[in-house]
Amino acid sequence: MYVAVSGAIAAQKRLDSIANNIANVNTAGFKSDKLVFESYLAKSEREGEPGAPVKGKGAAALRQAEFVVATESYADYTVGSIRETGSPYDIAIAGNGFLSVMTYEGERFTRAGNLSKNEDGALVSSQGYPVLDETNRLIYVNDKYVTIDKEGSVWLTNNEEFQEYSDYAGKIKIVEFLKPENLVKEGNGLYRSDNPAEGFAARDTRVIQGSLESSNVNIIREMTAMIQNQRITESYTKVIQTSDQMTGTLLSNLGRP
16 A cells, blocks of 8 residues: 555656646746656665664565655756747747846746846846846847847847947857756746856857747657556555555454454
8 A cells, every 4th residue: 555655646746747847838948847756665775775664564565565756856958949939039049058037036047038128128038037148237128129149149220121230238148057957947947056167158059039949848748648647546546445445344344253
């Protein structure tokens, strides 16, 4: 029964992850979540941790049981497909870089390039967080026409059909990380780096104006995984129900002649 309970809990965590991926299938720059599952005994033996003492009948069998545990969650940083939108404030990041934005909690990083300008004329993310330039300052675009080149430099002009760039507004800060798997996913497409030394100015990343990176969620794969997970959950539930019934029968027969 305990094995089934641990399996049911793990299946629920997997379902939560799948549901979140499906909910963000149309979210620009979203990176799907993956879960890693391990057996409890295998984990304990590898880390040299003694298991909890088990006494009484069935102890030997219980020691051999492997309890399923979700050990970690990580983001799949595979680049999503790039689609054209035509909006001058939309940018797709081709490569492994992240945009830098300033939140109330400090600097954060995102792949979501659906930008806009706020009432002060500053370039902001879809959540309204200011986009930083290479000197960690805000980029002001005011009411002018915006052109963003492949390096992330922002140029402004008063004429939509311009021949030459008129004003330089700044260069969008794009950061790559030595170990992106160490980034902490905070929600709303934001990531936190607890080790600034791992970040550096992007070298292998280019910016595509008028386009967005789509979510990298594979909807067919996620729906298939959801169906499989539901079947697994049903199996664990049946085991738990059967165990409950057997326990109830055993208790009802106690004390009978």
